[in-house]
Amino acid sequence: MTGGKRPDHLPNGFFYEPTLLVDVDHSMEGMREETFGPTLPIMKVADADEGVRLSNDSDQAFVRAAVSDAAASLLTFLPSYLLSGFMFSIGVMPWPLQALTVIVPARYFLVVTRGIFLKGVGLSVLFWPGLAMLAFAVLGVLLAVRAFRKELD
Numbered sequence: 187m188t189g190g191k192r193p194d195h196l197p198n199g200f201f202y203e204p205t206l207l208v209d210v211d212h213s214m215e216g217m218r219e220e221t222f223g224p225t226l227p228i229m230k231v232a233d234a235d236e237g238v239r240l241s242n243d244s245d246q247a248f249v250r251a252a253v254s255d256a257a258a259s260l261l262t263f264l265p266s267y268l269l270s271g272f273m274f275s276i277g278v279m280p281w282p283l284q285a286l287t288v289i290v291p292a293r294y295f296l297v298v299t300r301g302i303f304l305k306g307v308g309l310s311v312l313f314w315p316g317l318a319m320l321a322f323a324v325l326g327v328l329l330a331v332r333a334f335r336k337e338l339d
Contacts, residue, residue: 189224212240266292291322 189205204224207216216227217240231237267273269283270292276284287293294315301307301315 212243218243266290269293270296272296291319294318294322 189203191203193201193203202223205226207225207227210217210227210229212218212229214227216225217229229240231240269279269287269290271287272292276287276293279287297315298312298319301312305311
């Protein structure tokens with residue numbers, strides 16, 4: 187173990203250094219319960235399947251929620267970010283990706299934002315991207331209403 191003591195420069199309060207716990211097993215509290223502190227328990231497992239099985243056999247709902255939120259963000263935000271034209275111009279993308287950008291709402295948001303703040307263009311240029319954003323918003327609301335009705339039934 188390293189860390190796990192009160193920092194010298196913080197003599198009062200509930201603070202302790204980041205702590206690395208090694209040679210732990212699954213029966214220990216540090217492996218099965220949330221600590222809400224800067225701890226990292228490290229345990230050897232036979233393979234990835236055992237690691238997944240043991241991690242699912244704990245009460246660490248906060249950690250699982252954080253990991254699943256990060257994975258969801260990665261799977262939704264990153265493609266939108268890359269396909270919006272923010273990082274790479276849509277014109278230099280391969281044609282299949284260019285076609286895919288048509289269904290990415292962030293593309294239209296980026297066109298409108300750049301048009302207003304950087305170029306100072308008028309409504310005639312912003313009308314179609316704005317209409318596309320409105321269509322995505324209406325579609326999102328309709329899908330949400332439909333899903334919510336299913337839950338009520």
